[in-house]
Amino acid sequence: MPSLASKAVQMPASPIRKLVPYAEAAKKAGKTVYHLNIGQPDIETPAAALEAIHQLDHKVLEYSHSAGFESYRQKLARSYQNQGIPVLTEDILITTGGSEALIFGLMTACNPGDEVIIPEPFYANYNGFAVMAGLHVVPVTAHIEDGFALPPIAQIEVKITPKTKAIIICNPGNPTGYLYTQQELEQLQLIVQKHDLFLFADEVYREFCYDGAKPFSTMNLSGIEQNVVMIDSVSKRYSMCGARIGALISKNKEFMAAALKFGQARLSPPTVDQIAAEAALDTPQNYFDEVVAEYVARRNIMVDGLNSIPGVFCPKPSGAFYCVAKFPVQNAEHFCQWLLEEFSYEGQTVMMAPANGFYASPDAGMQEARIAYVLDQAHLRSAVECLRVALEQYPGKTNS
């Protein structure tokens, strides 16, 4: 039997993979498991998108252009412009999810062996994309005590070496929900400019900003237009995770021309899904207003609830639909497993994602877990109560 590639061995497993069998066993044992571990929203996909799928009038399900349908790119560009984000049709390559946009983007920008700096905790699949492109992830730790704000810029700059090719941020952030301020992004701009790096900005949660906070796009940082690469996706915006439609966006024409060659090799993004994504652009503002109001209510239930449990600390994020909480336990992964394996309260328990998997630094975030508040409010209340009771019973509880 031929041996596998070292990349195949290096590819990381999902932070929750070890817990999945315990969750399945819990369900088999009749427990209700509140899934706070995944970013699959329960929000309905906009009617316009579903209608476009139902009304598909193609007789032949053909390839689209490798960069995506021109009509979709045009309409998408206009939608950015309406939000004050200066994107032209030719700045856009439609991809199969934000994932493919990052893979193509990293392969276009970075040679194997290059380093990419990422504030941690970060979306765990960035590790997988880095392995695919042969890159080394250099983390800079953001701290829960600071609400996961951007680490001091000097701490980032000190990590830059001749091998550093890019900085990757997610804004608003998965897993933290932290929304970078314009000032934080302008600090990043200074070192990006000074060291001539690429700045990859995963902005797929842009529509999910709360308490009047306004997202500031990296595409609006003037002076580093040739360095900024924006990653986008319809997955969260329109609750269309299964459509697998994303976008790679940059003003750097040489970069976009090279990225298109990766796009041509895989022929095209899916056709029906692009048609649905194009139709989704007609979604009225009140859809988002309602969704945002719902997430604010959910966040408040979850975060306020967590902070009301003795020993738990959870900063209140301004964006996305995640939060990271610190628990009074030595090992959050063990706590998460115990919740599934040993615990139940009125037949219910909770599944969370241990946060250690979102850090590249070993042993970081050992007391933390990521919570996605993607369930309805009643279930979130029950989940908080489960956690409250669990922490009264958990044998591995610490005093801090």
Added chain:
Amino acid sequence: MPSLASKAVQMPASPIRKLVPYAEAAKKAGKTVYHLNIGQPDIETPAAALEAIHQLDHKVLEYSHSAGFESYRQKLARSYQNQGIPVLTEDILITTGGSEALIFGLMTACNPGDEVIIPEPFYANYNGFAVMAGLHVVPVTAHIEDGFALPPIAQIEVKITPKTKAIIICNPGNPTGYLYTQQELEQLQLIVQKHDLFLFADEVYREFCYDGAKPFSTMNLSGIEQNVVMIDSVSKRYSMCGARIGALISKNKEFMAAALKFGQARLSPPTVDQIAAEAALDTPQNYFDEVVAEYVARRNIMVDGLNSIPGVFCPKPSGAFYCVAKFPVQNAEHFCQWLLEEFSYEGQTVMMAPANGFYASPDAGMQEARIAYVLDQAHLRSAVECLRVALEQYPGKTNS
């Protein structure tokens, strides 16, 4: 402006990219251009697949499992079994097109710097996938005079070095249409076994076999079950190129477990398209009978027509919907450009793909072009007549 990665520079352009502006100019000038250059069939997608799209009853377009829907994998496995191909549900990873299956497969099997042997001419995008995985393509030339049969096995074996990790075949072949015999595949089996290589078999044209020829799947080669990786796709089978649903298939459990980690990093293949692909499995046999009869008629018009033109030679393939013809010209790319730029016959001309782009050996296939017979019979007859008249007028004609 930061420099791009060397991979971005190495990524090959499509073999027809240079011709596209000439085709556009020809159309602008009012010429009818017969597109024999692309593998986008005009055959209608099966009604069952389109109906499944129209009837989609999801309220939320969610992710599927990273390996694809279980129900789809089960039904797909049964469909292979019904064809005598021993595939189990757990041998299948559903991918975003056959393209993603090859990318994941190569990254799972091969380290950067490894070599993959491919009989040429071959599907040009294999070059792009090899660049993405950092691999060196080592071609072994198949010759038009032999109808593009597998080169003598000794010529393949002599290319094997300690860096060789895999052999890639496409059967039936794009661009040649050649269908490997069981005997040819058994010869490959011997060297795969002897040198413990992976054998990647792109079998996406399996349903397109003519004149009573039966495809023999590499999954039926006994003794190398741990080495064989089959690539499949619904694109051509059901004329669903735009669905982007493929599959990576192997009995090698370690390989499949590692490939799934690449699948998990990109989350899932598209949901609606999988539902359509699953429904397409109910397509009745008479759909394929009609499609095959149509392609046989088209192939005969095209290949017999080409061979009736003085100086043109085109072996008659038993599979897929391509053929490669040798023209009495010094440079087929120039001839293809001239057809678009300078020539017309009754307001019509032809676009073909110069075959040089399907060879990795420099200067190979300079007199050849690939023709996809994906147009209706009347248009194919007109296209042949265009080529006949063109070769009477073309100034770069040779005597051979």
